Amino acid sequence: MGGDHAPAVVVAGAVAAAHDLDVVIQLVGPTALVTEALARVADTPGAASDWCSRITQVEAPDVIGMDEAPLAALRRKPGASIKVAMEAVARGDADACYSAGHTGATLMSAHAAFGLLEGADRPALAVLVPTLAGQAVLLDTGATLDCRPEHLRAFAMMGAAHARVVLKLDAPRVGLLSIGEEPGKGNELIREAHALLSAVPGLTFTGNLDARDMFSGSVDVIVADGFTGNVTLKVGEGLVEALERMLKREVGQSLASRIANWLVGRGFKRLKARMDAGERGGAPLLGVNGLAIVGHGRSDARAVRNGIATAVQLINEGLVGRLKGALRAG
Amino acid sequence: MGGDHAPAVVVAGAVAAAHDLDVVIQLVGPTALVTEALARVADTPGAASDWCSRITQVEAPDVIGMDEAPLAALRRKPGASIKVAMEAVARGDADACYSAGHTGATLMSAHAAFGLLEGADRPALAVLVPTLAGQAVLLDTGATLDCRPEHLRAFAMMGAAHARVVLKLDAPRVGLLSIGEEPGKGNELIREAHALLSAVPGLTFTGNLDARDMFSGSVDVIVADGFTGNVTLKVGEGLVEALERMLKREVGQSLASRIANWLVGRGFKRLKARMDAGERGGAPLLGVNGLAIVGHGRSDARAVRNGIATAVQLINEGLVGRLKGALRAG
Numbered sequence: 001m002g003g004d005h006a007p008a009v010v011v012a013g014a015v016a017a018a019h020d021l022d023v024v025i026q027l028v029g030p031t032a033l034v035t036e037a038l039a040r041v042a043d044t045p046g047a048a049s050d051w052c053s054r055i056t057q058v059e060a061p062d063v064i065g066m067d068e069a070p071l072a073a074l075r076r077k078p079g080a081s082i083k084v085a086m087e088a089v090a091r092g093d094a095d096a097c098y099s100a101g102h103t104g105a106t107l108m109s110a111h112a113a114f115g116l117l118e119g120a121d122r123p124a125l126a127v128l129v130p131t132l133a134g135q136a137v138l139l140d141t142g143a144t145l146d147c148r149p150e151h152l153r154a155f156a157m158m159g160a161a162h163a164r165v166v167l168k169l170d171a172p173r174v175g176l177l178s179i180g181e182e183p184g185k186g187n188e189l190i191r192e193a194h195a196l197l198s199a200v201p202g203l204t205f206t207g208n209l210d211a212r213d214m215f216s217g218s219v220d221v222i223v224a225d226g227f228t229g230n231v232t233l234k235v236g237e238g239l240v241e242a243l244e245r246m247l248k249r250e251v252g253q254s255l256a257s258r259i260a261n262w263l264v265g266r267g268f269k270r271l272k273a274r275m276d277a278g279e280r281g282g283a284p285l286l287g288v289n290g291l292a293i294v295g296h297g298r299s300d301a302r303a304v305r306n307g308i309a310t311a312v313q314l315i316n317e318g319l320v321g322r323l324k325g326a327l328r329a330g
Numbered sequence: 331m332g333g334d335h336a337p338a339v340v341v342a343g344a345v346a347a348a349h350d351l352d353v354v355i356q357l358v359g360p361t362a363l364v365t366e367a368l369a370r371v372a373d374t375p376g377a378a379s380d381w382c383s384r385i386t387q388v389e390a391p392d393v394i395g396m397d398e399a400p401l402a403a404l405r406r407k408p409g410a411s412i413k414v415a416m417e418a419v420a421r422g423d424a425d426a427c428y429s430a431g432h433t434g435a436t437l438m439s440a441h442a443a444f445g446l447l448e449g450a451d452r453p454a455l456a457v458l459v460p461t462l463a464g465q466a467v468l469l470d471t472g473a474t475l476d477c478r479p480e481h482l483r484a485f486a487m488m489g490a491a492h493a494r495v496v497l498k499l500d501a502p503r504v505g506l507l508s509i510g511e512e513p514g515k516g517n518e519l520i521r522e523a524h525a526l527l528s529a530v531p532g533l534t535f536t537g538n539l540d541a542r543d544m545f546s547g548s549v550d551v552i553v554a555d556g557f558t559g560n561v562t563l564k565v566g567e568g569l570v571e572a573l574e575r576m577l578k579r580e581v582g583q584s585l586a587s588r589i590a591n592w593l594v595g596r597g598f599k600r601l602k603a604r605m606d607a608g609e610r611g612g613a614p615l616l617g618v619n620g621l622a623i624v625g626h627g628r629s630d631a632r633a634v635r636n637g638i639a640t641a642v643q644l645i646n647e648g649l650v651g652r653l654k655g656a657l658r659a660g
Contacts, residue, residue: 069514132572142509145517179472179560184399187475187557211564215572227517230509231558234541235565242462242545243573247597264594267577 001029001063001081002101003304004297010100011037013304018051020305023312026094028058028085060084066297070104074112082106086113089290096311098282100295100304107143107285107294114290117320119327120154122147123287124226125294126162127233128280133217137163137172140226141233143285147225149192152176154327156197156205158286159221161326165317167220175209175219177228183207189225197223200330244268281306284314291320331359331393331411332431333634334627340430341367343634348381350635353642356424358388358415390414396627400434404442412436416443419620426641428612430625430634437473437615437624444620447650449657450484452477453617454556455624456492457563458610463547467493467502470556471563473615477555479522482506484657486527486535488616489551491656495647497550505539505549507558513537519555527553530660574598611636614644621650 001007007029014025015038027034034057042049062077064070074083082105085097090113099106111123124140139159144151156174163172176194178186183194185208197205209219214232224232248261281303282293291314295307331337337359344355345368357364364387372379392407394400404413412435415427420443429436441453454470469489474481486504493502506524508516513524515538527535539549544562554562578591611633612625621644625637 130576132575145509177561179475179557179564187555190557211561212568214565214568216568225517227509227520228558228561231507231541232561232565234509235544235562236569238542238544238546239566239569240573241542243570245462246460247594260589260594264577264597267594 001033001060002099002106002297003295003299004066005300006063006100007034007037008040009299009301010304012041012301013299014055014308015041015051016301016305017308017312018054021309021312023054023308025055025308026058026085026088027055028060028088029063029081030061031057031059058084058088064102064105066102068102068105070102070108073102074105074108080105080109082109083113086110086290086292089292090114095315096291096293098293098295098304098307098311100282100297100299100307103142103294103297106292110285110288110290110292114288114292117287117289117324117327119330120158120287120323122151122154123285124155124158125283126159126286127283128166129215129222129233129236131215131217135167136217136220136222137167138222138224138229138233139286140224140229141283142226142230143287144226145230146227147189149189149196152189152193152223152225153196153200153330154287156203156221156223157200157326157330158323159223160203161322162284162286162319163220165314165319165322169220171204172220173204173206173218174221174223175206177211177214177222177224177232178208179211181208181210193223202329240268240272280310281308282310284310284319286323289320289324291315331363331390332429332436332627333625333629334396335630336393336430337364337367338370339629339631340634342371342631343629344385344638345371345381346631346635347638347642348384351639351642353384353638355385355638356388356415356418357385358390358418359393359411360391361387361389388414388418394432394435396432398432398435400432400438403432404435404438410435410439412439413443416440416620416622419622420444425645426621426623428623428625428634428637428641430612430627430629430637433472433624433627436622440615440618440620440622444618444622447617447619447654447657449660450488450617450653452481452484453615454485454488455613456489456616457613458496459545459552459563459566461545461547465497466547466550466552467497468552468554468559468563469616470554470559471613472556472560473617474556475560476557477519479519479526482519482523482553482555483526483530483660484617486533486551486553487530487656487660488653489553490533491652492614492616492649493550495644495649495652499550501534502550503534503536503548504551504553505536507541507544507552507554507562508538509541511538511540523553532659570598570602610640611638612640614640614649616653619650619654621645 060081086109122144126139282295390411392409416439452474456469612623
């Protein structure tokens with residue numbers, strides 16, 4: 001029931017996933033609404049029809065709106081779809097939960113239902129950002145806004161384990177996001193975290209990453225507190241939007257320029273697709289004892305399908321078990 | 331003596347400023363080196379020669395290197411050019427100090443020589459960033475890396491006073507950089523600062539600015555702690571560089587594409603020039619009882635000349651007095 005276009009796009013994405021992935025999906029929400037959405041997908045001309053046996057429903061009477069205060073809403077609505085879904089995973093009735101709904105409510109429900117992994121005092125959202133060399137894992141991007149140095153230490157260890165899985169790297173290089181490369185550069189949090197990360201056994205810690213080099217591809221994992229990580233991501237998104245408009249103005253109005261603008265527009269479209277693909281339809285929440293995938297509120301059916309595909313991959317790779325192992329090794 | 335190409339570009343920039351601005355310049359550094367650099371500029375064919383009466387020298391035997399730890403270096407080198415220059419301003423022998431040198435050493439020297447304004451517990455570096463609507467003042471961008479809410483309150487008041495001077499606005503709109511617009515969004519620092527800023531008399535506080543909207547032009551002053559502000563600036567710089575390269579790849583290799591790439595390259599060049607012009611050759615340090623302009627270490631002669639022009643403008647506008655007044659009014 002989550003996201004700006006629920007339940008229609010979530011149901012459509014689930015149907016697409018049931019069609020082309022090896023997965024069984026439980027749709028959690030008010031049954032009447034979900035049934036209606038399913039019927040609408042089934043009526044679409046050319047729609048796949050091989051999903052009926054792979055999609056079931058779980059009744060959850062309540063929905064948390066995108067604008068509600070999550071803590072109060074979760075207390076007031078014990079039958080909220082996100083809570084029912086996370087509890088199904090915690091009970092073992094499902095292997096992972098995907099949601100495009102209220103991020104705060106999703107994080108809180110996952111935390112409450114799964115509990116934290118030993119060694120992870122706080123959860124972290126891990127997204128993939130495009131770099132000149134490919135992709136890098138950036139975490140945390142908003143789950144833990146106020147961090148202590150030991151939180152960043154756990155984020156580094158989990159980020160490296162995650163990069164082994166999703167980037168297929170043996171020894172991912174881990175950098176600490178800061179305002180210069182030297183160990184003394186940064187605020188108090190970063191300076192203390194630098195000392196802690198330097199001492200983690202088995203971690204390929206490359207020191208501070210100057211924020212200017214974030215997209216250079218010089219590291220595979222970028223560690224930040226959730227506030228800085230989220231600001232970074234949003235500044236990046238906002239700048240890409242603004243640059244496209246500024247650039248089209250700068251390129252000018254001649255015929256050649258108009259052709260160039262068309263090509264620039266196409267280039268930006270591909271770039272943005274690459275950034276979206278980078279998100280893979282959703283970001284896993286690391287540090288909790290279960291698998292939760294957080295999708296964007298603005299997700300379309302394709303993004304929902306991709307988010308479910310990410311869940312399937314991370315289940316098959318045993319991500320949560322590998323995170324446990326990484327935290328134990330540190 | 332500051333910057334990556336000192337003293338040559340600093341001297342060349344000073345000569346250019348003495349040529350086309352109504353200003354008298356004291357060059358501070360080891361006299362032998364500075365004299366040599368001046369002679370080289372004078373020997374350049376076509377060089378202006380009307381500056382002789384407007385440039386004098388002040389001996390300072392020591393120089394702080396770009397890689398030195400600033401606090402220790404300043405203690406070890408009482409005759410450091412940056413210290414001698416700031417003290418000349420504090421004594422009233424000059425109206426402002428411009429430096430392209432070690433930022434940390436420049437900030438510390440200004441702080442030590444000038445002291446802080448009443449009501450400003452910490453200094454803040456204010457830069458101009460380009461937006462879709464023009465420009466906005468972003469502060470702090472690195473002078474105070476660990477902030478308390480009351481520091482952000484003073485930054486907001488000083489930022490507004492600065493925007494009145496440099497953006498010629500009567501009632502600049504002030505936003506608090508965060509991860510969403512709602513008052514509850516952000517880390518502890520931002521949530522507490524939001525409450526403080528809401529209560530400042532005469533401040534046009536528009537609430538939280540979602541980092542995604544940073545370049546939209548919806549505010550004239552963007553308030554952040556020095557760490558977040560500096561990361562933001564560097565992520566922006568790094569992304570512009572990376573995007574240009576990614577975009578050229580995405581646009582492709584056909585003949586039309588190669589023409590487009592040339593136009594894109596020209597567009598990016600203009601954009602970068604606009605961003606540089608935005609820095610106006612240097613950023614003033616707000617909150618100290620004197621005028622210090624911090625230039626980029628990579629400044630060329632034109633940037634040095636522009637930094638001096640910024641100093642002249644801010645002297646003529648009486649910036650420091652207006653900051654004092656703004657802090658008193660709050």
